[in-house]
Amino acid sequence: xxxxxxxxxxxxxxxxxxxxxxxxxxxxxxxxxxxxxxxxxxxxxxxxxxxxxxxxxxxxxxxxxxxxxxxxxxxxxxxxxxxxxxxxxxxxxxxxxxxxxxxxxxxxxxxxxxxxxxxxxxxxxxxxxxxxxxxxxxxxxxxxxxxxxxxxxxxxxxxxxxxxxxxxxxxxxxxxxxxxxxxxxxxxxxxxxxxxxxxxxxxxxxxxxxxxxxxxxxxxxxxxxxxxxxxxxxxxxxxxxxxxxxxxxxxxxxxxxxxxxxxxxxxxxxxxxxxxxxxxxxxxxxxxxxxxxxxxxxxxxxxxxxxxxxxxxxxxxxxxxxxxxxxxxxxxxxxxxxxxxxxxxxxxxxxxxxxxxxxxxxxxxxxxxxxxxxxxxxxxxxxxxxxxxxxxxxx
Ligand SMILES: *Cc1c(COP(=O)(O)O)cnc(C)c1O
Numbered sequence: 001x002x003x004x005x006x007x008x009x010x011x012x013x014x015x016x017x018x019x020x021x022x023x024x025x026x027x028x029x030x031x032x033x034x035x036x037x038x039x040x041x042x043x044x045x046x047x048x049x050x051x052x053x054x055x056x057x058x059x060x061x062x063x064x065x066x067x068x069x070x071x072x073x074x075x076x077x078x079x080x081x082x083x084x085x086x087x088x089x090x091x092x093x094x095x096x097x098x099x100x101x102x103x104x105x106x107x108x109x110x111x112x113x114x115x116x117x118x119x120x121x122x123x124x125x126x127x128x129x130x131x132x133x134x135x136x137x138x139x140x141x142x143x144x145x146x147x148x149x150x151x152x153x154x155x156x157x158x159x160x161x162x163x164x165x166x167x168x169x170x171x172x173x174x175x176x177x178x179x180x181x182x183x184x185x186x187x188x189x190x191x192x193x194x195x196x197x198x199x200x201x202x203x204x205x206x207x208x209x210x211x212x213x214x215x216x217x218x219x220x221x222x223x224x225x226x227x228x229x230x231x232x233x234x235x236x237x238x239x240x241x242x243x244x245x246x247x248x249x250x251x252x253x254x255x256x257x258x259x260x261x262x263x264x265x266x267x268x269x270x271x272x273x274x275x276x277x278x279x280x281x282x283x284x285x286x287x288x289x290x291x292x293x294x295x296x297x298x299x300x301x302x303x304x305x306x307x308x309x310x311x312x313x314x315x316x317x318x319x320x321x322x323x324x325x326x327x328x329x330x331x332x333x334x335x336x337x338x339x340x341x342x343x344x345x346x347x348x349x350x351x352x353x354x355x356x357x358x359x360x361x362x363x364x365x366x367x368x369x370x371x372x373x374x375x376x377x378x379x380x381x382x383x384x385x386x387x388x389x390x391x392x393x394x395x
Pocket of ligand 1: 058087
């Protein structure tokens with residue numbers, strides 16, 4: 001079905017195709033680790049103080065690089081939140097790790113840090129932090145735990161580009177961290193990602209693993225006269241076609257963030273009923289969301305909504321049960337609006353049922369509640385324009 005208002009529409013900054021053309025015609029290099037790769041990696045290193053950045057084909061691949069870098073051995077344990085994307089856990093499962101699942105907080109999908117310490121055993125190797133919705137999870141407490149127990153801390157910051165905890169950029173705190181530039185994220189290149197190395201011990205191996213297990217980067221820098229197989233690795237480089245596209249987005253990063261903030265605040269003001277004078281999202285659209293909500297739950301104040309701001313990656317409503325959520329989804333669908341729920345808790349997945357049946361038996365009530373009751377509303381740069389067209393509103 002075609003929706004008048006889709007859930008997401010990939011943003012185009014304007015210069016994407018010019019830069020791709022530049023890479024193809026002027027620079028003559030379209031494979032990875034070229035001019036635009038350097039430009040983007042430098043941008044991130046300078047703007048956020050990341051020690052070293054490696055652009056990858058996806059955040060999933062960056063997580064797989066992290067798992068190789070940590071030398072995860074069969075049977076070692078990695079602690080991850082259950083309410084997250086598959087790749088947060090799968091990257092470590094691929095190396096034979098046992099995945100230990102932590103519940104979410106009661107009021108927010110991020111993990112409950114007080115539950116972690118009792119899960120640490122002799123076999124624990126790493127803890128993975130996820131910043132859901134680009135909102136900082138208790139990363140400093142996790143860092144203290146990692147230091148106390150001599151564990152690695154990985155940040156899956158897939159949704160958290162340009163998010164901060166006080167003054168610290170998310171992605172700069174863990175030993176390693178990963179970002180996504182998938183088309184659903186704030187800035188994107190279709191598919192893409194990045195591994196950030198904050199601990200200098202990992203830089204050299206990260207470069208080998210990135211370059212298919214070879215020391216080819218050193219060869220290109222003229223440091224050695226031939227390159228060879230020196231480590232595990234895979235094809236993790238992001239093509240310059242994608243990176244040129246990404247550069248156009250980075251140039252407009254602040255504009256993208258400002259727009260998302262406006263939309264996010266409009267939603268927040270509307271649902272909190274405090275300041276009902278939305279200028280950025282048409283009133284008709286917001287009223288439509290609210291009227292449909294009333295039809296489903298009667299009393300709108302029974303539905304809670306996202307209050308923590310991060311980088312305005314997403315905005316969610318939280319229903320009392322899954323049936324209400326489903327009825328609301330259908331109401332909106334009839335009006336041409338696509339709203340979608342999010343993760344199914346990983347400890348309840350078919351894979352875990354078979355691979356770690358004892359984890360499948362666990363009850364993680366908060367994570368399960370977010371799986372059943374959370375609903376994300378459309379949030380993308382061009383949102384009002386689309387609405388104006390489809391609902392006959394003039395901006
Ligand atoms: C989007 C996302 C990923 C996966 O990113 P890809 O670039 O699609 O591999 C991983 N973890 C989280 C938390 C995400 O939101």
